[in-house]
Amino acid sequence: MLVLSRKKGESIVIQDQIELTILSVDGDTVKVGISAPKHVDIFRKEVYLSIQEANRESVAPQQSDLNALIHRLRGENKSE
Incomplete structure (x- = not known):
């Protein structure tokens, strides 16, 4: 498993098509935004x-x- 640290507003890109963005961190809760092609089920x-x-x-x-x-x-x- 790859483990990365990110701060609010920072992103991770997976194979040029999927982008994960940290939207907020509140205690133990992290809100993640995901941009991906429509054919990718999430x-x-x-x-x-x-x-x-x-x-x-x-x-x-x-x-x-x-x-x-x-x-x-x-x-x-x-x-x-």
Whole structure:
């Protein structure tokens, strides 16, 4: 991890396209402004992790769906 010190009004540039600017520092709270192209998604980490978890849950097969698929692939019929 790269660690940099910045003061209010100072910036960090990432690959000519993303600029992080320190807007204010108040105690333990730092306000950061981010300038980036519109196609770059920017999330707070807790929101990003929540989105990832929701995506994992939406694509994970449910056990009952998985069992039904196994029965179908084996040619088994529930009515038998």
